[in-house]
Amino acid sequence: MLYLPIVNRKVSLTGIKPTGNLHIGNYFGAIKPALELAREYDARYFIADYHALNTMKDPEELSASIREVAAGWLAAGLDPEKVIFYRQSSIPETFELSTMLMAFTAKGLMNRAHAYKAALQGNTERGDDPDAGVNMGLFTYPVLMAADIILFDSDVVPVGKDQVQHIEMAQDIARSVNANYRREVLKAPQPAVRENVAVVPGLDGRKMSKSYGNTIPLFTPEKNLRRLIMRIVTNSQGIEEPKDPGSSQIFLLYKLFASQDEQAALAKRYRAGGMGWGEAKEELFRAVNRELAPLRERFQGIMRDPPALDKILARGAEKARPIAAAVVARFRKAAGIDLPV
Numbered sequence: 001m002l003y004l005p006i007v008n009r010k011v012s013l014t015g016i017k018p019t020g021n022l023h024i025g026n027y028f029g030a031i032k033p034a035l036e037l038a039r040e041y042d043a044r045y046f047i048a049d050y051h052a053l054n055t056m057k058d059p060e061e062l063s064a065s066i067r068e069v070a071a072g073w074l075a076a077g078l079d080p081e082k083v084i085f086y087r088q089s090s091i092p093e094t095f096e097l098s099t100m101l102m103a104f105t106a107k108g109l110m111n112r113a114h115a116y117k118a119a120l121q122g123n124t125e126r127g128d129d130p131d132a133g134v135n136m137g138l139f140t141y142p143v144l145m146a147a148d149i150i151l152f153d154s155d156v157v158p159v160g161k162d163q164v165q166h167i168e169m170a171q172d173i174a175r176s177v178n179a180n181y182r183r184e185v186l187k188a189p190q191p192a193v194r195e196n197v198a199v200v201p202g203l204d205g206r207k208m209s210k211s212y213g214n215t216i217p218l219f220t221p222e223k224n225l226r227r228l229i230m231r232i233v234t235n236s237q238g239i240e241e242p243k244d245p246g247s248s249q250i251f252l253l254y255k256l257f258a259s260q261d262e263q264a265a266l267a268k269r270y271r272a273g274g275m276g277w278g279e280a281k282e283e284l285f286r287a288v289n290r291e292l293a294p295l296r297e298r299f300q301g302i303m304r305d306p307p308a309l310d311k312i313l314a315r316g317a318e319k320a321r322p323i324a325a326a327v328v329a330r331f332r333k334a335a336g337i338d339l340p341v
Contacts, residue, residue: 010155012041023215025208075299086316093324098147146170167191201249239276257287
């Protein structure tokens, strides 16, 4: 069945890298904001499995991660009937377009990519060869990302401030193509910078991140969820001492899950004294588990039926490919290499 995009709505595109277990920081910082785009845009979401190959070489790990991350987004509320949800590797036009874009991409542009520059700096600081461990997938990562975006005539790509460069590179490449052919062959995307993304504190008070080992997995079993929350680092204030909710990572996490009335009531107890950190953690656990329990149940149900999950992603690819093929055909025709009918 041919997918017909929603008329008169702009297109948003979100890439999802399969990097293992999703955590609460991902949920509030990336998943919820990205899913809200479907209210305003004709939204497309894809699992960036080819991008993951740069760092994830174990086939079983990658395969499991693809399914876990896809199931996680579905459990969190992504509706595959209302948006396009697919695996990058299921869209061969992505890689044809990437090859074509290479011909319009300056090497100097790739030299300036943040990830490549960071790898060079790290090698230099360690006294290694500057390009040690740098594969061509990492070096040309921005071109493949540009292909992901341009292939669907994307108007906007939601990103954090640290990722704006990728969208700017996609703009540069698209404009280079358009300047060469003297017409708009490819749409130049715009970044939709998320200014007010929640910064979720981890177990140690720092930003929740896998690299810090301070995360609370989104779908962890209830007993483990409670155990992790009880590990949150606190100061040495006693039970009777008044406490400042604004400086407590327990309360900052609580605000993400509790209603305004619940927040006000707990803040009052903080300031009045008579409540220890253990009791505050119990209140946090109840609020977190209340929201995550149904997500956890949905996730477990999806993961119990891998063929059904694969079918959802395959249907998404069926919707996506005609759109992608039209963009590639347009580029081929402009380039003078279109196939004969």
